[in-house]
Amino acid sequence: MRHAPDALMLFAAGFGTRMGALTQDRPKPLVEVAGRPLIDHALDLVEKAQIARTVANIHYRGAQIVDHLSGRPIRISDETDRILETGGGLRKALPLLGSGPVFTLNTDAIWTGANILRQLRDAWTGSEMSALLALVPPENARGHQGKGDFSVAPDGRISRGTGYVYTGAQIINPAGIETIQEDVFSLNLLWDKLIAEGRVFGLIHQGGWCDVGRPESIPLAEAMLEEGDV
DSSP, X not given: OOSSOOEEEEEOOOOOGGGGGGGSSSOGGGSEETXXXXXXXXXXXXXXXXXXXXXXXXXXXXXXXXXXXXXXXXXXXXXXXXXXXXXXXXXHHHHHHOXXXXXXXXXXXXXXXXXXXXXXXXXXXXXXXXXXXXXXOGGGEETOOXXXXXXXXXXXXXXXXXXXXXXXEEEEOOTTGGGOOOSSOOTHHXXXXXXXXXOEEEEEOOSOEEEXXXXXXXXXXXXXXXXXXX
């Protein structure tokens, strides 16, 4: 059983429909920000955090992602036949990730400031945590539409609320994910179970974060990168 996480699930299987014409001929992780594909920005975080094992899932135009990652030590969890969402995708990838807690990271965001994966690892306490989610206040969530996702108690535990936005980076212990009956499901199902047990915590990122889910978010992300920390 691994206690300090050293494996990461990179979510790269989405359709990217909100990107419109930009994803007609490519998957969203290959959409460029500041001249580089989104997935490469994510992998910069992974490499600098020196995480030992990375698994990427694929579905929409997945062959392009496989080609792009060729030559890198990244394993592929193939969802070509059926996209499984975040929860189902993580569960399918577990044989490649190994046992114990894992990082998960979305590929549709840009970060500045301290490496969020290192921050999560430094704050992780497996004895009391089953999940540690990276959050930002709504006013720091560039490109994000809608209210926040979670409230954070003084002891760091989170509950459903609007005080903070989930950024798509976390450490989670997937123990119990096998009991979820659905094949296709969001990690929200596992989070809700763990929140009820008081074992989900939040970490507030102090740097910049931009949700690059729509074309109009690309210039916001590029401006943030030019500014550096915010």
